[in-house]
Amino acid sequence: MATGDLSGGVKINPMPPRNGDKVEVSYNGKLAQDSNSIILNVGYGNPNDFFETERISMQKRGNEFQGNFTVKYSDRINMYFEDSRGSRDDNNGQFYQTKVDSDHLSYG
DSSP: OEEEEEETTEEEEEESOBTTOEEEEEEOSTTTTTOSOEEEEEEESOTTSOEEEEEEEEEEETTEEEEEEEOOSSSOEEEEEEETTOOEEOTTTTOEEEOOBOTTOOOO
């Protein structure tokens, strides 16, 4: 699987992610230029009503921030970013989204 570009300076690897995958997120969007810290917020399901939200501290590497999480559900992943001043980059209310690859699920 390859890296996917979600626009707005957001990249994820692997793309598409599968349930149980460790996903690496790179961010160099509008908050990255003037920030010392960025929080990645990840939720699953309907973008209007997330469930299982995680807050992940990202590390600055060069001109971008990087963080990772493990996919916990075979559902849509919704992401947004916050800086230390409370400013939020949520893709203009649309969130940065991707579907989880559910074509390779196993049922035990």
